[in-house]
Amino acid sequence: QVQLTESGGGSVQSGGSLRLSCAASGNTYCMGWFRQAPGKEREGVAAIKGDGSTVYADSVKGRFIIYQDKAKNTLTLQMNSLESEDTATYFCAADSRRVCAVRLERWLQLFPGPPVGYQGPGTQVTVSS
Numbered sequence: 001q002v003q004l005t006e007s008g009g010g011s012v013q014s015g016g017s018l019r020l021s022c023a024a025s026g027n028t029y030c031m032g033w034f035r036q037a038p039g040k041e042r043e044g045v046a047a048i049k050g051d052g053s054t055v056y057a058d059s060v061k062g063r064f065i066i067y068q069d070k071a072k073n074t075l076t077l078q079m080n081s082l083e084s085e086d087t088a089t090y091f092c093a094a095d096s097r098r099v100c101a102v103r104l105e106r107w108l109q110l111f112p113g114p115p116v117g118y119q120g121p122g123t124q125v126t127v128s129s
Contacts, residue, residue: 002026002118004092009123016082018125022075022092028118030100030107031068033077035088035125044108045090046077049101055108059085082127092120 008020032047046056046066065078095117100107
C-alpha cells in the first residue's frame, strides 16, 4: 500500500509561482502529478520514474518542474509562470507496478487511478488573471 499526501496549493495571480509537495509512504516505480478542473477530464501534468527521467504535458513544458527526493520519499512540482488555465485540483499519483516505467509518457496519459494506482486527496490551485 502507498499513501500520498499533498501540500502547497493555494491562490496566486497570473505569472506567479507555487510549489506542490507530496509525501509518500511505500515503494513506487513511477510518481506524478495530475490535475482536474471543474467540468474537464483529468489531465496528466508531469511524471518521474526511478532513474530520474521525466515527462511533461505540452501545456506545462518550460514552466513546471517535477523532482523527487528519494531519501525523504517526497515528490515536488515547481510551478512557474502560472496561468488561469492552470487552475485545478492537483493530485499526486504513484504506481508500484514496474510496467509503469516502461513508457512513462503513456503512464502519464493513461494513469489507471485507484485501486490499481495510488492517488492523494488533492490540493487546490487557483490562478487569477
